[in-house]
Amino acid sequence: MKYLITGAGGQLGMEWVQYAQANDLSFSSYTSTELDITDEKQVAEAFRNLSPDVVINCAAYTKVDLAEKEIQKAYSVNAGGVKNLASACNKVGAKLVHFSTDYVFSGVITDKETYPGGYPEDAGCNPINVYGESKREGEILLQQHLSDFLLIRVSWLCGQFGSNFVKTMLRLAENRNEISVVDDQFGSPSYAFDVVEKTDRLIKRSAIGMYHISSYGMLSWADYAEEIFRQMRLTIKVKRISSSQYPLDANRPAYSLLCNKKMENAGIKPLDWKDGLSQLLQQIMDEKK
Numbered sequence: 001m002k003y004l005i006t007g008a009g010g011q012l013g014m015e016w017v018q019y020a021q022a023n024d025l026s027f028s029s030y031t032s033t034e035l036d037i038t039d040e041k042q043v044a045e046a047f048r049n050l051s052p053d054v055v056i057n058c059a060a061y062t063k064v065d066l067a068e069k070e071i072q073k074a075y076s077v078n079a080g081g082v083k084n085l086a087s088a089c090n091k092v093g094a095k096l097v098h099f100s101t102d103y104v105f106s107g108v109i110t111d112k113e114t115y116p117g118g119y120p121e122d123a124g125c126n127p128i129n130v131y132g133e134s135k136r137e138g139e140i141l142l143q144q145h146l147s148d149f150l151l152i153r154v155s156w157l158c159g160q161f162g163s164n165f166v167k168t169m170l171r172l173a174e175n176r177n178e179i180s181v182v183d184d185q186f187g188s189p190s191y192a193f194d195v196v197e198k199t200d201r202l203i204k205r206s207a208i209g210m211y212h213i214s215s216y217g218m219l220s221w222a223d224y225a226e227e228i229f230r231q232m233r234l235t236i237k238v239k240r241i242s243s244s245q246y247p248l249d250a251n252r253p254a255y256s257l258l259c260n261k262k263m264e265n266a267g268i269k270p271l272d273w274k275d276g277l278s279q280l281l282q283q284i285m286d287e288k289k
């Protein structure tokens with residue numbers, strides 16, 4: 001089975017490349033400069049050269065706040081780019097594995113009661129920022145243009161590569177004793193290594209459709225920061241603040257827990273969020289050695 005990985009220079013893309021190397025997969029990977037998914041011709045040429053069986057799309061416009069201004073750019077990558085890949089996969093009979101986000105949900109706090117175990121895959125989507133809207137549009141186009149797809153929604157993605165919340169907290173801890181972190185947004189992290197491994201299990205079972213892959217447990221960003229410092233044995237005080245005390249250009253969902261039941265019913269057990277964190281911290285420490 002030949003894999004083609006797009007967005008290979010990003011957080012998840014680099015994780016896929018490392019996994020593919022470690023597991024002897026037959027693969028070709030392309031960074032954004034090597035393959036621009038918004039360019040239909042480039043996509044067609046890459047498909048002609050490689051004849052992939054599985055396309056792993058890690059390319060995305062992920063600048064959540066900037067997207068409020070760069071609306072067209074966000075849509076062109078997160079919707080237009082996905083349509084290009086889906087159409088190209090359709091032509092050559094390849095499967096498209098695409099990643100989306102918890103930000104497709106409105107995340108109103110009352111949904112904590114409506115969906116106490118997290119949003120299931122078929123819950124209604126109503127994004128509250130441009131990034132979420134553009135990702136939702138990509139989901140819709142994917143399903144319209146291809147039947148052999150895996151659409152994997154992840155949340156609070158953190159891995160050893162690129163930048164993410166865990167790495168930001170560790171960096172800030174280098175010269176601060178106290179860090180303010182929002183305490184009114186609830187969800188659960190997806191760990192890049194876990195997402196890649198679980199997704200590949202789904203691919204190997206020829207699974208089709210939409211799956212949520214995040215960790216077991218619900219927490220706020222402040223809870224997450226405290227656990228990072230506890231596991232790292234760092235004496236940093238986490239000052240719990242509200243989102244209104246940390247204004248950003250894009251609105252964030254107050255509740256965006258993803259329900260992992262569908263994956264669990266397929267026999268793939270979710271990782272506990274604290275166990276996942278400990279594995280990730282180990283990876284980050286090993287990388288520093």
Ligand SMILES: NC(=O)c1ccc[n+]([C@@H]2O[C@H](COP(=O)([O-])OP(=O)(O)OC[C@H]3O[C@@H](n4cnc5c(N)ncnc54)[C@H](OP(=O)(O)O)[C@@H]3O)[C@@H](O)[C@H]2O)c1
Nearest residue numbers: 007009010011012032036037059060062099101154156157
């Ligand atoms: N990060 C999170 O917290 C989070 C949460 C939920 C879901 N997700 C989803 O998970 C997936 C992976 O996210 P990530 O954290 O790995 O994002 P990332 O680190 O920002 O990586 C995205 C990659 O896509 C590339 N890219 C951008 N435009 C492209 C284009 N037109 N053609 C080809 N490549 C392009 C970027 O390259 P440049 O850097 O050169 O632009 C970057 O290398 C995305 O679908 C994202 O929406 C992420």
